[in-house]
Amino acid sequence: MDKSKLSRKEREKFRHREEILEAALSLFSSKGFHDVSMQDIAIASEFGVGTLYSFFESKEQLFVELMKTGIERIGQLLIPILDSKQEEEKKLSEFIRAHVDMIEGNVEFIKLYISQYGMSTSANPMLKDISVLKAAVAAKLESLIKAGIQKRIFRRVHPEIVALSLRATLEAFDLESSEHFDKAKVKDGVLKIERFFLSALLGEEAGSDSKQSNLT
Numbered sequence: 001m002d003k004s005k006l007s008r009k010e011r012e013k014f015r016h017r018e019e020i021l022e023a024a025l026s027l028f029s030s031k032g033f034h035d036v037s038m039q040d041i042a043i044a045s046e047f048g049v050g051t052l053y054s055f056f057e058s059k060e061q062l063f064v065e066l067m068k069t070g071i072e073r074i075g076q077l078l079i080p081i082l083d084s085k086q087e088e089e090k091k092l093s094e095f096i097r098a099h100v101d102m103i104e105g106n107v108e109f110i111k112l113y114i115s116q117y118g119m120s121t122s123a124n125p126m127l128k129d130i131s132v133l134k135a136a137v138a139a140k141l142e143s144l145i146k147a148g149i150q151k152r153i154f155r156r157v158h159p160e161i162v163a164l165s166l167r168a169t170l171e172a173f174d175l176e177s178s179e180h181f182d183k184a185k186v187k188d189g190v191l192k193i194e195r196f197f198l199s200a201l202l203g204e205e206a207g208s209d210s211k212q213s214n215l216t
Contacts, residue, residue, distance in 0.1 A: 017055050020045045025066055029112040033063060070109035071129045075136075077102050082140040088148035089198070095141075096194045099170055100186050103177050110178040138163055148201065155203035166197055 023045035027036045038059050042049045056062040081095045103110065113130070141163035148154035173193065177186045 016047065016051070020047060020052060020055060021062070021066055021069060024062055025070075025108050025112060028063065028066070029108040029115070033059075033112075033116055038062075066109070066112070068129050070106060070113070071133050073109075074102055074106060075133050077105075078137060079133075079140070082137070082144060088144050088151065088153050089202070091144055092141075092148075092201075093194055093198065096166075096170070096197070097190055099174065100183070100190050103174055103186055104181065104183060107178045107181050110174055114175050114178070134167075138167060141166065145201070154201040157201065162197070162201070166193075169193055169197075 020041065024036070024041045027040055027044055036059075038049055038052055041059075041062070042052050045052075052062075056065065077098055078095060081091060081098055084091055084094075086094070142159045145154060145157070145159040145162055149156055149159065170193065173189055177189065
């Protein structure tokens, strides 16, 4: 949304909506969805309950909007990296390292998602957008690895298995890091994940002119 094109009244309405979502996210992530009422959110956001219902018809709809907003923010960070024109090794490195900023900017969202659903997105319409993003990332990662193999940048591996393993490792790391976020530890952990997967992909079968990323 281009907020510069909105009228003053529309910008104010947008700001109020964001304040409500922010208050709801904080409450949901700390107490859980079922233990938070619209009255609680109204108090935390300093709006009347009626104002909340003028934006969201129910607590469930508010929750869905939180899910959409969070997943859009993550997608806007990660997908452009995978879609870039950089060499495959560089794209993979940047994708992994981007999880530092992704975790830091979405700690409460990650905690909320995990507390409600664990790592599963199956058979839950509220999580459709998350399922779509996961599928997109999986396909793009697999395609990236295939392209690296074809160019002899990466050694011959099973692209689907490597992509799945990397995603599972990063998701587990995201979960653990969101519990007690420490940026220095997150950076260190992300670099270790990067080293592990790049060392697995870069080997004797890779092209002789391939160079390993600077990991220090």
